[in-house]
Amino acid sequence: MHFGLSEEQQLIVDTTRAFVENELYPHEGEVERTGHLRRELVEEIKAKAIAAGLYAANMPADVGGAGLDTLTWLLYEKELGRANYALHWTCVARPSNILLAGTAEQREKYLFPCIRGEKSDCLAMTEPGAGSDLRGMKASAVQDGSDWVLNGTKHFISHADIADFAIVFMASGEEESPRGKRKKITAFFVDKGTPGFTVRDGYRNVSHRGYTNSVLEFDDCRLPAAQVLGEVHKGFEVANSWLGATRLQVGATCLGRAERALNHAVEYAAQREQFGQQIGKFQGVSFKLADMATELKAAELMVMEAGWKYDQGTVTDQDMAMAKLKATEMLAFVADEAIQIHGGMGLMDDLPLERIWRDARVERIWEGTSEIQRHIISRALLRAVGG
Known part of the structure; x- marks a missing residue:
């Protein structure tokens, strides 16, 4: 590297x-x-x-x-x-990039229009009772002849209100596993306007103003077999194959916001004077800047190393979990310290700091909570020694 x-x-x-x-x-x-x-x-x-x-x-x-x-x-x-x-x-x-898993016909209908800016997509997995545990989803897809009939609810679905279609994951059966029965999952393309498919307003969110979430409802929504993305009952494998790097994407966007917050903090510490000198000369402030810069550098190295390993074909789930965990928690720390350095001014909307601080909160939840990332990391460590 x-x-x-x-x-x-x-x-x-x-x-x-x-x-x-x-x-x-x-x-x-x-x-x-x-x-x-x-x-x-x-x-x-x-x-x-x-x-x-x-x-x-x-x-x-x-x-x-x-x-x-x-x-x-x-x-x-x-x-x-x-x-x-x-x-x-x-x-x-x-x-x-899960659109790349589609057939030639599906690429023509969905992928290429999205790339040209003619359509937009949204991804629907999360349910009121199934977040981190996707196998716990209750929304179902039942085969009826050559069609599939979808029923259930998805929520927290980002920008579904403006998307032209949704990529929806549904429980489509059950199979035996060493831990008992588990859900089989199938992915579907569902176009806006399909009978039985309704998009409702979601929740007001403290993070990312203007970036909406919606509730998707399926009431005997009938789809032809051509709307299946990937193989029937293999939706979980499709998601794992094509969505892994989204954790790195979250980490990378956190780096940009943290760097912006740090730059504001450094400039303010060099300009603001109290007790006859720049506040950056006080150890209480200067050490904050040092810690913020160090945490940002560490997170950036982890994210970029994981990206490099992804291209080499050597990246592991542990690598991506570590990168996402570090970057999201680093952003929360840097945003909070930047506001502390600015004092009351940091909470005013004249600066982007209060937004960055609010927006940072969701990063430790979506695309896998910090607890899930820690589970992935610890599981990899224990499995290496037979645990």
Whole structure:
């Protein structure tokens, strides 16, 4: 692993950072103030992102994406992560790479329109009674002739209100396992407007204003077999094969926000004076800055190493769990310390710090809670010695 950036990587970092600062930062205040992302603004920024080559940059070149390797993609995600989440995720979309698991017909219908910015997707797994334990889902898919009939509820489904279709995971049967019966899971494409499929407003969220969540309801929603993504009863395997790197994506966006918060803290500590000197000269503040920078560096190294190993084919679940755990908990620490250094001013919405602090909270929950990441890490350690 080389620690320096190539000329191409540096260009991508510089281009993405300039885009974020020039096209996204100016609209953060509006989104934070209203909690709403205007559709016309989405289309305006999307057009600029497509023109800049930043849209769907996570996708392989042979399907129309930028073809970035994982490490470079994470550098790109870090830069986007500096901005309000709704702005960078909705306007500079990165379609779920699970779309690559589709058939040729499904790619034409779903993948390519998402890459061109004509459609958008959402991923539906979580239920009111099934979060970390996906096998505990109750929403079901029952085969009826050549069709499938879906029933049940999904919630906390990000940006489902503006998505054109959902990739939905449903319990489709049971099988025996060493621990007893467990659910078989199948993934489906479900288009907006399909009879029996309803998208309802979700919950108000303290984190990521403008980035909505919805409740999806399925009431005898009938789908043809052509809407199955991957193999029947193999939805869990499809998810594990294609969604693993999303934990690294979360980690990378946390790096960008933490770096922005640290930069504000450093500048303020150098400018603000109390008792006749800059507050950065007081050990109580200077040591905070040192700890923030050290934690950020450690998290960045873990995320980028995992990305590099992903491309080498040597990454493990433990690597990705460690990276996600460290980056999300680091962001919470850095955001909190940045506010402490600013004092009361840090809590005012004149600065992005109170937003970064609020937004940091969800990162330790979605894409696997910190407790789940610790379980993955400890399980790997114990299995190595027969535990």
